[in-house]
Structures are given as C-alpha cells and as structure tokens.
Amino acid sequence: MFLFMELLQSDDPQKIQEYFGQIYKDLNVHSKAEEEIAYPAVRGKYPDGDLKELYDEQAEMRVIMDELKSTDPASPVFKEKVNQLKSIVMDHVRQEESTYFAAIRESFSSEESEQLATQFKAYKAQLQQEMAAQMK
Numbered sequence: 378m379f380l381f382m383e384l385l386q387s388d389d390p391q392k393i394q395e396y397f398g399q400i401y402k403d404l405n406v407h408s409k410a411e412e413e414i415a416y417p418a419v420r421g422k423y424p425d426g427d428l429k430e431l432y433d434e435q436a437e438m439r440v441i442m443d444e445l446k447s448t449d450p451a452s453p454v455f456k457e458k459v460n461q462l463k464s465i466v467m468d469h470v471r472q473e474e475s476t477y478f479a480a481i482r483e484s485f486s487s488e489e490s491e492q493l494a495t496q497f498k499a500y501k502a503q504l505q506q507e508m509a510a511q512m513k
C-alpha cells in the first residue's frame with residue numbers, strides 16, 4: 378500500500394511511472410504465486426465461491442494494470458485507474474486475511490502451513506528472477 382500512497386501523492390509523471398512499474402511487478406509476481414501455489418493448496422478446504430472470487434479479483438487487477446500500461450501517467454485518468462486498482466487490492470487483501478488465512482489455520486498443521494509458505498516464497502523468488510532476466 379505504501380507504493381500506492383507514494384504514487385497518488387506524486388505529481389511527477391516520471392516518478393509515477395516508476396512507482397507503477399514497481400506495483401506492476403509486485404502484483405504480478407504475488408498473484409501468479411498465489412494462483413500457482415497458495416490457492417490450489419486450499420481447494421476443497423475453502424469455499425469454491427470464495428476461491429473463485431480471489432481468482433476473479435486478481436484477473437481484474439491484471440486488466441487494470443494492462444490498461445495503465447497504455448495510459449499516459451501525466452493524465453488524470455491514470456490516477457483514477459490507480460485508485461480503482463488500489464481499492465480492488467484492498468478488498469482482496471481483506472478477504473485473504475479474514476477468510477483465506479483462517480482456512481489455512483483450520484485445516485493445515487503448523488508444519489504444513491510452514492511448508493506451504495516456504496514453497497510460496499521459493500516460487501516467488503523464481504518468478505522475480507525470471508522477470509529480472511526478461512528485462513535485461
């Protein structure tokens with residue numbers, strides 16, 4: 378959320394573009410890791426409808442991020458879209474915190490949840506490396 382705040386407070390299009398670049402990377406890595414590792418792990422232990430909502434919200438984030446990529450950071454539309462993105466992210470995080478993590482606590486032993494966390498982190502690190510390699 379810090380990056381969103383910085384971006385929304387900035388009037389410098391170059392800075393805005395930089396903050397957005399970081400948000401874009403972070404959100405993509407995070408959501409891909411969730412969709413590949415974290416969400417499949419709870420299938421059957423978490424309501425399907427809720428899980429679908431989490432996937433849908435992340436798909437929505439990607440649509441807005443792609444729109445932002447082709448929007449001029451100096452235009453007011455850019456910040457409107459960033460605000461839209463921010464509120465989806467906030468709702469999404471709230472849902473994850475209130476229900477997803479509760480499902481993990483209920484149906485995973487502490488070893489299992491540690492294992493999942495380790496797997497999640499490793500996959501994220503791998504994605505970050507891949508992304509960095511692509512940018513070279």
Ligand SMILES: [Fe+2]
Binds near residue numbers: 407408411435469473
């Ligand atoms: Fe998420």
